[in-house]
Amino acid sequence: MNEISPARFYRDNGYALLRGLISADEARAYREECHALLARLSPSDPTWGSARRIAGGTELRHCHDAQFYSAAFARLIVDPRFTDVAAELIGSGNVQLHHTKIFVKPAEKGSPFPMHQDAAHFPHTRHTVGAAIFHFDDAPEEKGCVRVVPGSHRQGPLPHVEEGGWHLPPSSWPLEEAVPVEARAGDVLFLDYLTVHGSGVNRSDEARTTLLVQFRDPEDLPADDVHRSRGQGMMLRGVDPLAGSRG
Template structure:
């Protein structure tokens, strides 16, 4: 797919899977880095309360915020031009600014799902340039609870969410199984608009599903409210912050 075709697809559908952005060898190294970081941290489980209705039993997640403060490997990845050039093109801006990062591991056989939602509900912005890049460090077939999307849903703008249980859309109106499963392989990166409705299923496979989320924005796109803070927020990943020179 050409660069212009990628941009058209993203603008039409609100998501884009870039195949092989990293090599499988690189993905494997980052996978080990993720699991090493989590092994050194006090375990926490961020499973949403609403996810219990989807899991069909006890499920769990392992995660950490601000991955680049625990390993320099992730700091290098955040500024890798293979990533930042795609992010810039999809936003239509030369400048890419960090919002936050997260490591997510869905453990084997019981990895928690995420109900359908928009990221915009968690940290709304004024110009809606915010995007997410989900780096896959091992294969993510449907059995592992891959990401599911509703193509074109970003064109509806921000939708009202239910706060209780994790800021999600009504389960009856937005069933997870009706969304498009975006299966991925190690090294693939899924780009999403923060207005795109998405979620993910339970990992029922015998291996964990390991991902890194990098949430980014155009630096001229300001938060609509002071609702989300993270270490390193505002760091420039590509280009400059014009507001700093105004």
């Protein structure tokens, strides 16, 4: 039987895990870079208020626009191993950056994320937006790996609630019923921005370290003027066909 291609799996399920997209040695170096960068910055904790109520006492470390603080991440987001896959998944030779974030879930108390669609935070007109989650260390279930609802992207944008975080109602979308996507260092998880997903608490004795890269077809315009970032609009692959026509 022929193996299903990542692009076909992504279209059918709304996500695809690419094993070993970068090497274990590269992942280790990026992990060290993440932790060194966060040590230089003032601590900030983006844990949603609803997550604090669910799992009290947890915390996150994070950094937006990582490529502006370390050239290592600037090189990674234009690496053809990543951008070629992103282009295939969104069906365009042109891949544009929306934003990047480093997330570190500390050992034993890394905060969860209730189930949500990224589309609720930055809706677009053509829904080509995708996410790539680079795993710089192993992410088994006990470390609060990402959990997904396969096929949920086909439901389109869903109504979210503001309960200490913009997410789906936990009573209707319980995290524990979603499919865990365990990953190893060097793996990259691609997610359609309409795919319902979340993640659990890191209860292990090691931090969980990831880089999130949100990308899109440059012809997919934002539906609302929200969630701007310093690097938004940077071309990661190809060209911007709308260059010169934007206001």
